[in-house]
Amino acid sequence: MSHLPRIGISVGDLAGIGPEIIYKTFLDTRLLKFCTPVVYGMATSLFDDFPVDEQVGPLTFRQVRSAADIDPGKLNAVTCWDEDFVLTPGQPTQASGTAARESLVAACRDLKAGLLDGLVTAPISKENTQSDKFRYPGHTEFLTSFFGAPESLMLLASDDLRVATLTGHIPLKDVATRVTPELLRTKLQILLNSLRQDFGIEKPRVAVLGLNPHAGENGLLGTEEGKIVAPVIQHFLQEGHLVYGPYPADGYFGTGQYHQFDATLALYHDQGLIPFKTLAFERGVNYTAGLPIVRTSPDHGTAYGLAGQFRADPTSFREALYMACNLVRQRAGQVVVW
Numbered sequence: 001m002s003h004l005p006r007i008g009i010s011v012g013d014l015a016g017i018g019p020e021i022i023y024k025t026f027l028d029t030r031l032l033k034f035c036t037p038v039v040y041g042m043a044t045s046l047f048d049d050f051p052v053d054e055q056v057g058p059l060t061f062r063q064v065r066s067a068a069d070i071d072p073g074k075l076n077a078v079t080c081w082d083e084d085f086v087l088t089p090g091q092p093t094q095a096s097g098t099a100a101r102e103s104l105v106a107a108c109r110d111l112k113a114g115l116l117d118g119l120v121t122a123p124i125s126k127e128n129t130q131s132d133k134f135r136y137p138g139h140t141e142f143l144t145s146f147f148g149a150p151e152s153l154m155l156l157a158s159d160d161l162r163v164a165t166l167t168g169h170i171p172l173k174d175v176a177t178r179v180t181p182e183l184l185r186t187k188l189q190i191l192l193n194s195l196r197q198d199f200g201i202e203k204p205r206v207a208v209l210g211l212n213p214h215a216g217e218n219g220l221l222g223t224e225e226g227k228i229v230a231p232v233i234q235h236f237l238q239e240g241h242l243v244y245g246p247y248p249a250d251g252y253f254g255t256g257q258y259h260q261f262d263a264t265l266a267l268y269h270d271q272g273l274i275p276f277k278t279l280a281f282e283r284g285v286n287y288t289a290g291l292p293i294v295r296t297s298p299d300h301g302t303a304y305g306l307a308g309q310f311r312a313d314p315t316s317f318r319e320a321l322y323m324a325c326n327l328v329r330q331r332a333g334q335v336v337v338w
Contacts, residue, residue, distance in 0.1 A: 004036045004073055005117045005328040007321060008107035011041040012122030013129070014087050015096040016302025017312035019046045022122060024314040025321060027053055032073050035325045038116060039077040040103040045084050051310060067115035080106045089308025097128035104139070108146050111293055118294035118324040122317065123302045126169070137169035140288050143295055152290040153190040155263070156273065156299055157323065158280035162199075162263040163272040164191050164289070175268040179211055179224055184232045188265060192241060194289035195262055198327050200336065204262040207252065208233055208245035211267045215248045229267075249275075273299075282313060285320045287327070294327045296320040 012018030022039060023046075025031065039046075039061065052058050061077040062070070070076040080102045085095045104124070110116050126138050136142040144152040155164045166187050167178045188206065195204035208229060209215075212222030219226055229246040236243040247257065249266065253275040258264050266272025276284060277299060284299035298316035306312050330336045 004034065005325045006067075006070065006072075006115070007035045007037055007324050007328075008067070008111055008116040008119045009037055009039045009321075010104040010107045010119070010121045011039065011046065011099065012103075013092055013096050013100045013125045013302045014041075014046070014085060015090060015092040015307060016123055016125070016304055017307050018122030018302070020050065020307070020310060020312045021298065021314040021317040023047045023050050023059060024312070025318045026059055026075060028318075031318075031321065032075070035321065036070060036072050037075055037321075038067055038070055038107075038110075039075075040080050040107045041077065041099065042079060042081065042084070067110040078106065078110070090304040090306075092125050092128040092302070092304065094128075097125065097130070100124045100129050101131060101134050104142070108143070112147065117328045118296070120317070120320050120324050121295065121297040123298065123300065125302050139295070139297060140168055143288055143291060143293075147291050147293055149291050151186050151190065152288050153187055153194070155191070155194065155287045155289045156276045156280075156284055157287055158276075158284045158319070160262075161258065161276065161280055162195075163258075163276040164263060164265050165269055165272045166265060166267045168269060170269075172268065172270075176211065176224065179228055179267055181228055181232050184208075184228065185235070188232070188236060188243060190290040191263055191265060192243075194287075198287075198289065198294075198330055199262075200330060201262050203242060205242040205260070206244070206263050206265060207247055207258065207261040208243065208265045209249045209252060209267055209271060210246035213248070213250075215246045253279075282315045283319050284316055285323045287323065294324055294331065296324045296327070 061075045063077045065079050067078050111119050121139050140154050153164050154168055167175055195201045211224045216222040216225035225246045233243050249271050286297045286299050288295045298320050326336045
């Protein structure tokens with residue numbers, strides 16, 4: 001790669017903390033040595049109400065109509081709408097949902113067109129972002145469809161802790177029927193491929209959790225482990241992959257067993273995200289593995305209750321930006337130290 005990674009940034013729901021964590025992140029101008037940031041939205045109005053750091057001064061973005069006109073190594077913003085939105089922090093509206101959609105779609109179009117190298121998404125409200133043309137439970141599902149991937153994988157990462165989920169944003173009552181050998185094989189293969197391609201781990205060790213309490217207790221508390229999970233794991237072992245389990249989720253995290261593996265595959269959303277956010281909430285990053293592009297995000301939501309108070313912690317967003325830069329360089333064949 002002959003240039004700094006060009007990282008598109010969607011602003012998320014404007015009634016949430018997205019604009020604040022973006023603003024706080026780029027107060028540190030040293031980040032411009034790592035990437036060329038491109039915020040999708042009217043930067044001149046997004047950050048008007050935030051306090052100015054006297055030692056840094058106000059943030060100045062180069063507002064352009066197209067990502068083709070961005071200035072390398074500078075703060076850039078691509079215009080996605082011309083009108084100003086009247087917003088109240090913490091109170092999502094149709095306008096804030098519309099802005100979140102327009103920012104995301106515009107960034108994705110430029111990423112697909114090769115004008116960007118990666119994408120960092122600020123939090124959206126899954127409910128407030130819905131429209132007749134946008135019927136997706138979250139970023140992951142939209143990106144998978146937009147970039148034409150047959151399947152993708154939600155992978156939460158922080159330092160050497162990585163937790164992926166077999167199923168995503170679905171009701172808990174539907175999880176058991178979605179746990180199939182085919183899906184498990186697909187998601188495990190995506191995880192193994194991503195650990196090698198994106199994180200540079202030549203021979204990754206992966207743990208798979210059980211679905212039921214105590215991983216089914218040999219069929220006493222459920223049969224999915226014996227009928228579905230264990231045979232798939234055995235298949236991967238026979239092919240030479242270091243895949244083990246199924247492990248009871250509570251003891252696995254409670255005893256620190258996760259330290260022995262490069263990644264953990266949880267079978268449903270909360271089984272993986274609750275322990276991950278307990279262990280690494282401030283620094284955690286959400287990465288969508290299995291896509292032809294690089295996309296990261298902070299591991300938290302819109303935090304409407306914090307919006308407008310200027311107390312939001314930008315650490316997770318900053319880590320998402322760092323990871324996006326590293327993943328872009330990793331895919332370009334550059335040496336990256338994780």
